[in-house]
Amino acid sequence: MNDKNKVIAGIVIFFVLLTSPFWYNLLAAKTPAPEVVLTAKAKAAKVCVRDTAWMKANHMQLLDEWRDAVVLKSERIYVSPDGKEYNMSLSNTCLDCHSNYTEFCQRCHEYASIEPYCWECHINNPKETE
Amino acid sequence: MEDSRRQFLKITGIAALGLSTASTAGVLAADQGPQPYTRKGDEALTAKQWGLVIDTTKIDHELAEKITEACHTTHNVPFFDPEIVGPEVAKRHEIKWIWETHYHNAFVDSGSNNYMSEEVEHRPFLVLCNHCEAPPCCRACPTEATYKRDDGIVIMNFHRCIGCRFCMAACPYGSRSFNFRDPRPFIKETNLKWPTRSKGVVEKCNFCVERLAVGKAPACVEASDGAIVFGDLEDPDSHIREVLREHYTTRRRVSLGTGPAVYYII
Numbered sequence: 261m262n263d264k265n266k267v268i269a270g271i272v273i274f275f276v277l278l279t280s281p282f283w284y285n286l287l288a289a290k291t292p293a294p295e296v297v298l299t300a301k302a303k304a305a306k307v308c309v310r311d312t313a314w315m316k317a318n319h320m321q322l323l324d325e326w327r328d329a330v331v332l333k334s335e336r337i338y339v340s341p342d343g344k345e346y347n348m349s350l351s352n353t354c355l356d357c358h359s360n361y362t363e364f365c366q367r368c369h370e371y372a373s374i375e376p377y378c379w380e381c382h383i384n385n386p387k388e389t390e
Numbered sequence: 391m392e393d394s395r396r397q398f399l400k401i402t403g404i405a406a407l408g409l410s411t412a413s414t415a416g417v418l419a420a421d422q423g424p425q426p427y428t429r430k431g432d433e434a435l436t437a438k439q440w441g442l443v444i445d446t447t448k449i450d451h452e453l454a455e456k457i458t459e460a461c462h463t464t465h466n467v468p469f470f471d472p473e474i475v476g477p478e479v480a481k482r483h484e485i486k487w488i489w490e491t492h493y494h495n496a497f498v499d500s501g502s503n504n505y506m507s508e509e510v511e512h513r514p515f516l517v518l519c520n521h522c523e524a525p526p527c528c529r530a531c532p533t534e535a536t537y538k539r540d541d542g543i544v545i546m547n548f549h550r551c552i553g554c555r556f557c558m559a560a561c562p563y564g565s566r567s568f569n570f571r572d573p574r575p576f577i578k579e580t581n582l583k584w585p586t587r588s589k590g591v592v593e594k595c596n597f598c599v600e601r602l603a604v605g606k607a608p609a610c611v612e613a614s615d616g617a618i619v620f621g622d623l624e625d626p627d628s629h630i631r632e633v634l635r636e637h638y639t640t641r642r643r644v645s646l647g648t649g650p651a652v653y654y655i656i
Contacts, residue, residue, distance in 0.1 A: 380588040
């Protein structure tokens with residue numbers, strides 16, 4: 261039991277190291293959330309399929325539901341809670357307004373460190389290439 | 391002691407009951423507003439079993455090329471030019487949804503005739519996915535990436551395809567192609583309204599489901615100047631059934647029991 265102090269010191273250091281990511285996050289400056297740019301068309305439309313906050317949090321689930329509805333059930337019309345109808349198409353509806361991939365989609369995805377591979381098939385920006 | 395334990399259990403039980411009803415009530419009270427839903431478009435064409443009749447007497451090489459071109463540009467099918475990638479690679483990597491072939495390749499088991507009409511023998515035959523009644527590809531697919539829809543169309547969900555190519559081995563018509571490489575650089579003119587495929591997935595004719603959904607005929611039918619007729623095979627009053635009643639038709643490799651939905655007027 262002569263090494264009691266050393267052992268306790270060791271345990272304390274171990275726990276500090278173990279929790280260091282939390283300390284780092286508390287102390288270090290926050291990485292600012294990315295600013296996304298809306299295209300003129302998106303601005304003019306004012307609302308997306310659902311409200312902005314909902315879309316920010318849930319667009320991936322929405323796209324997943326859209327995909328299943330179109331591919332599996334061959335239903336292509338989405339009726340939003342306020343009764344508006346949309347063609348469920350990533351390329352032709354979503355990316356028609358949000359045609360600025362690098363300033364819109366990519367900014368958040370990079371910040372969140374995720375790499376969705378939608379664009380391997382779905383054409384990124386109909387208007388830019390037109 | 392007995393009393394207090396009994397008391398304790400009673401109180402806990404009632405409390406648990408109360409808590410569970412409270413949370414259920416919360417769930418029931420929320421989300422009472424209108425809910426979003428999905429539906430089919432109003433102009434969507436529907437059928438029990440879509441089918442095609444291809445009048446081979448009306449199709450020459452030029453028209454066959456025009457039809458193939460219409461299909462392949464609509465669906466962003468890549469073309470590997472033999473002059474650029476070499477003839478061997480062009481053949482191995484070839485992607486085709488609809489294509490022209492010889493009589494003996496199209497009707498393998500009808501080749502027993504030694505002395506057949508030269509005109510028929512040299513006629514171009516357009517072949518494509520037969521959208522079989524009992525599709526062997528769907529049975530082979532381990533991920534259910536390919537399946538038969540309620541309207542009889544055998545379709546692929548590219549999102550689910552893992553590129554195992556069991557379906558290609560199972561299809562007796564060679565209707566499926568595999569993307570051995572990224573097809574994008576080889577697409578001549580990209581149709582921006584329709585996605586491309588990625589490397590590592592199988593692809594084939596989808597009976598233009600995206601066109602049927604908005605009330606349009608398949609691209610091949612539209613480009614064929616009346617040489618290809620489409621319609622519901624299970625509706626006795628449909629135009630396609632009328633055409634089938636009036637003409638002698640045959641199907642490809644019927645003996646296999648796949649039940650092709652593409653008929654040929656010879």
